[in-house]
Amino acid sequence: MVENGIGARVRRKEDFRFLTGQGTYTDDMNRPGQAHVFLLRSPHAHARLKKIDARQALAAPGVIAVITGADLEAAGVGPLPCGWQIFNKDGTPAHEPPHPVLAVGRVRHVGDPVAAVIAETRALARDGAEKLVVDYDPLPSVTATAQAAKAGAPAVHDGAPNNVCFDWHFGDAAAVDQAFAKAAHVTTIDLYNNRLVANAIEPRAAIGEYDPAADRHTLYTASQNPHVIRLLMGAYVLKLPEAKLRVVSPDVGGGFGSKIYHYAEEALVTWAAKKVGRPVKWTADRSESFISDAQGRDHVTHAELALDKSGKFLALRVQTTANLGGYLSTFSTAIPTYLYATLLAGLYTTPAIYCGVKAVFTNTVPVDAYRGAGRPEACFVVERLVEKAAQEMGLDKTEIRRKNFVPKSAMPYQTPVALQYDSGDFITHMEAALKLADHGGAEKRRADAKKRGKLLGVGLSTYIEACGIAPSNVAGALGARAGLYESAEVRFHPTGTVTLFTGSHSHGQSHETTFAQLIAEGLGVPIENVEVVHGDTDRIAFGMGTYGSRSLPVGGSAIVKAMDKIVAKGKKIAAHMLEAAEADIEFKNGTFRVAGTDKGLSIGQIAFSAYVPHNFPLETVEPGLDETAFYDPKNFTFPNGTHICEVEVDEDTGAVQLTRFVAVDDFGRIINPMVVEGQVHGGIVQGVGQALVEDCIYDPTSGQLVTGSYMDYCMPKADLVPSFQVATNEGAPCTHNPLGVKGCGEAGTIGAGAAVINAVVDALKGFGVTHMDMPATPEKIWRAMHGKAAKAAE
Amino acid sequence: MYNFNYHRAGSVDEAVALMAKASDGRFLAGGHSLLPTMKQRLAQPTDLIDIGRIAALNGVKTESNAVVVGAATPHAEVNASAKAIPALMALAAKIGDPHVRHRGTIGGSIANSDPAADYPAALVGLGATVKTNKRTIAADDFFKGLFETALSDGEMVVSVSFPKPEAAAYMKFPQPASRFALVGVFVARTSGGVRVAVTGAGPSVFRVKAMEDALKAKFTPDAIKGITVPAKGLNSDIHGSAEYRAHLVNVMARRAVAAAA
CATH class of the missing domain: 3.30.365.10 (Aldehyde oxidase/xanthine dehydrogenase, molybdopterin binding domain)
Structure with missing residues (x-):
């Protein structure tokens, strides 16, 4: 040993x-002779960008240069690339409109960068930006996922009819139709998977530097993958040979996916450093992060599960509209497709699955991977359906799962949606979780809670995810434009x-x-x-x-x-x-x-x-x-597990208190149990956050981001969650990598949301409540208890 | 943030004199509402007159029938020292987060008159008196509306005097993101009667006369069970509709009575 x-x-x-306090983050770095850039961003959700008059800004104290989209176009700077090509049902490629570094001709969301002011200090750059005279011609906007493809919706991009980026599908529609035709029971659900803001604690930052002696560029950037940034920015945007480009990502304070992508600011500071002959630094403030970091989730879904009379799943049919925002972020197209539809088998033997995904453009911040990325959305659809089916058919929530789990003996198991699970022992982790949660005592706890004016609910969710996208040749065949x-x-x-x-x-x-x-x-x-x-x-x-x-x-x-x-x-x-x-x-x-x-x-x-x-x-x-x-891995890995959540709902106010949260996960072999527990805890908090408090809301009329600060965007705080009980099962390690490991970073976020909502719905079953959209806010719950229609605040 | 002139006042008189000279001056105490607004370039005062270190404005004094809190006293100090009125101590403990409680001040809070601030409920609920450099103002007359008070230009809050109640409690349903009051209800029973003050629900703190009358007759939660406030005119936003806020006023009032009784 x-x-x-x-x-x-x-x-x-x-x-x-x-x-x-000795970490070195990008903003901690200062390069000799450094200038600062401030980005003027669109205050409009959608507008024609007619004219930018920079004369006064250029005359302002300390201003060195003003850069517009036209300047970049003239210099041959390319648009930001999309890293995954998706094909429509009819075989034609998805619509990939250009995503300029700085807006040209139109702005497409609040926060779309319009011009860059470079000055001696950050404050002077901002002062200078206030002197820019920008002539906008505001246009009607569309922000809501369900509205984007409707007739008459404002067109976000010319050449994308009905704002559709792609209309994609996956699975065997005919087999699914046949199974539904002979189903004894069909459970349907309509749900919204709410949009989230990633909110890494470190805002994004970037410094560009150019060494004329060596003709080399350096970009310091708060990124999750510097080599990918070098490849995308070098090859597609700035056309710089990789040997002449160095990208450094020093200490980075959290990403949750939002720092995967190649962002406009990275290309801008790299290009501008050579242009002005000085290092150029940009650091977002928190308000800027809200309107410029890629956001997550935002699916509207109709789903149906066909069952036989014993409760065995026969087929699953899912139709999702995914909001991609105003432009395609780097991996945006892969998330609601290959990282979503392929996970719809869940832990179950459902023999036939069909999923259609319509991806739409809206006048919102681009959407891309956020912790879990497609898999939490898939888990939420499947686990809400399973829970609802159990409720409708009078089956116990554990029994319906036992009946449909892929047994350990069936591994490796080929799902009907492309993935082949190499390992997994689902019953074992569910039983362990039930024991850890003292599930047998739940009814007594429910009765005790009732005496205190509280409605107890128990929620179960089981999840499987696919990590370590692979192998590269398969991903390439599915449209990936990079190796993995x-x-x-x-x-x-x-x-x-x-x-x-x-x-x-x-x-x-x-x-x-x-x-x-x-x-x-x-x-x-x-x-x-x-x-x-x-x-x-x-x-x-x-x-x-x-x-x-x-x-x-x-x-x-x-x-x-x-x-x-x-x-x-x-x-x-x-x-x-x-x-x-x-x-x-x-x-x-x-x-x-x-x-x-x-x-x-x-x-x-x-x-x-x-x-x-x-x-x-x-x-x-x-x-x-x-x-x-x-x-290069032979296959994905498939972490999986069971989450159990207990909540108490205040009968008077609708407020939810989590009283118990158990996770038993199969991550394969564990390297450092303490690190794994930390990842699980953080993941659960983000899942609970989505389920109960986090919500990214745009004003439907103006397209403004209503939840643009922590005064309105509710982050999960420590008092939202109980002390977690977590455990792992190492009895079914990954069979195809040398360590037998599966990955643990996203699991908490994937399983937690459905567990919480299942618990809330269970707590409210006495009121005939069968579904609750996230976040399950006190008012939504209060309305559900009082039979009042869900009502948007005016 | 734009540039501004900073002055540190040594006394109330000096602060008022500095303000009179400023073209667009603001008093700075804890700065927890003002500075974020300035950082976002939404406010552009020419002068900040820092009153945070004026000794006369700091501290909690317990008198025979009242607790007097200096205008520049931070919430944490009220939480620690206002022992004669436990409900006031408890309210201060629920304002914001530890940073806010150690920097934010009672004078700054009430002069700002945020519709969702906690202190206005205590002032009106306890029937407090606001002392300024010019006069005294009853709490009932102090809060005039959304971010609006009875303070005239250049007038400065010096202290707030809270009469000791027989029984009192504050119950708050926090707005989940900001932890300001979505609805907060302060209930106090005094020799003179009962006061019920509501913050967060409307454009400014308000009293619920029907509840006060019912509680004067019988100080129990059940006494006000059927008494609701109309939703019309209440605040409505993404965190709670007017209808929900109206409902919460009743729930929080009953809980406050239960806690006070």
Whole structure:
């Protein structure tokens, strides 16, 4: 057993610098001679952009330059690319309108950047921006998902009739129709998956810098994947050769998906730095984040589940309208399609599934992946339907699931929506969760709550997600415009310490600890001798970054492959030094040993020999001990689990209090249980946040973002949730990656929403309530209890 | 934020004199409403007159029949020191978050007259008196409407005197995002009668006479069970319709009576 290896609750190596305020975020960095840019953003949801008069702004104190969309167009700067091509039902490609770095001719949402003012200070840049005279011709706008494709809705883009970006479908419609025709029972549901603002604690920031001597550009940016930004910005937007472009993502304070994408500000500061001959810095303030960071979710869905008379699922039919906002963000098109429809089998044996998705443009901030990305939406549809079906057919919520779960014995299991689950033991985690939640005591607790004027509700949700999108060739065939592997380089230094260069990016996920544990386990190096480097395209071979819970299953597997190469080379060196046959060398706990003898050398001694090759097989082995590996997964991984939530609803006010929350998850093998618990806790809070309090609301008339600050956008706070009870089941590890790991970053967010809403609906069953849209606010619940129609506040 | 002139006043007289000289001056105490507005460039005062360090404006004094709170006293200090009126202590503990409670002041709060602020309910509920540099104003006459008070130009709140009640309690249903009062009801029973003051629900704090009369006869939650306020004229926004707020007024009033009784 290695100290601080796999399975150990190692304290986070990165915490010292974060907790002592010594992290280095992009805004902490200041480059010599740096100027500042302020972006003037559209105050209109939709308007013709007629003329920008910059004369007064250019004359304002400290103003260095003003840049408009026309300037960028004239300089040959391209639009921001979309990373995934989707095809319509009829085989034609989706409509991909250009997404200019700065608006040209039209503005399409409040916050759409219109002009950039560069000045000596941030305040002077903002003062200068107030002197810009912009001639707008306001146009009618559309923000609501359900309204966008209706006849007469304002057109967001010319050439996208009815605001439809694509009309896509997946699955076997004929098989589904046949199954519905013979169904004993059909459960239907109409639901809205509310739009969310990601709200990472660190607002986005970027600094562009140009070195004329070397003709090289550097971009510092708060991003989840610097290599992807280098690729997209270099190849598509600025047309810069990658060798001349360095992208650095230093410490990043949370992303939740919103920092995956290539944003306008990154291209702008990179381009402007060369233009003005000075480094150019941009940092969003919180208000700006609300109107410029990609938002999440926003689906309107009608779904139907066909069952036989015993409650066995026969078929699922789903029709979703997905709001993509004013422009296509980098991965926006993949989220409501391949990361959504493919998850609709859930944990169940439903034999036939069909899903249609109409994606629409609206005059809102672009929508893209937000923690879970498509999978929480799928889970919510499936688990609400299952719960509703159980209620309608008089089946117990656990019984209907037991009856329909894919059994462990059926693994690997091919779903009707493309995915092949490699592993999973669904009954086991559900039973464990029921026990942990003292489900048997729920009815007594319900009676006790009633005496206190509280309505207790129990909600169950089971989920499965697909992480580590793969393999690259399959993703490519489905429209991905990038590969989906990961790289790792393990570099031994002569005196035995190790630097790990990873293409994954940590912005809260604890990679500096977890990845160091992998090295400690795999190479027997003390964890304090391992340094993890990430986030710099000049230092790391390549990387696809961190999103979709991929870092451990994909990035971690690349680390294992690189370690395998280190060990293989070490064996050759050890064989030479120990005068034994290579085949007789064993490696264990950091020591190369001749099998069956006590002759051995530590990996540190081997590393020293590799760099000081005096006694070394130079004829057959190169000096040095530094190995790089790229890992392209054979399949997705499929984390899954059960969440159980208990709520108490105040009969007088409709307020909801969470009284119990249990999660039992199957993440495969666990590297650091403490880190995993932290990820689960945070994920659950974000799921609960969506279910109860978070809601991104646009004014339907003006298109203004109503919830544009924390005074109106309600973040989940500590008093919203109880102390969680979480556990994992490691009995069904991933079968196709070397660590047996599945990923844990998004699971909490995926399972929690449905569990909470199922609990709220259960609490209100005495009032005939069968569904509650998120967020389940006190007023919505109060109205439901009093038979009042849901009413938008005037 | 735009540039402005900063002055630190050493006394009330100096503060008032500085204000008289400023072309568009504002008093600065805790700054927790004013500064965010300035940061967003929604307010552009020429001068800020910092009154936060005037000793005479700071602190909680307990008199025989009243608790007197200096205008620049932060909420946390009221929470710690207004022991003679536990309901006032409890109200102060529920304002905002710890940052707000340690910087925000009672004078700043009431002079701003935010429709969802907590303090107006306490002032009107307890029948407090506001002392300014010029005069004293009964709480009932102080709050005039949405962000509107009886203060004249250049007039400054100096202290607030809260008479000790026989029994009192404040119940608040917070707006979930801001934690301001979606509806807050302060109920107090004094030798002179009962006062019921509602904040958050309307454009400004208001009293519910029908509840006061019913509670004077019988100080129990049931006494006001059937007494509702009309929804018409109440605030309505994404966090609560006027109809829901009207409902909450009754619920919070009953809970306040239960807590006070």
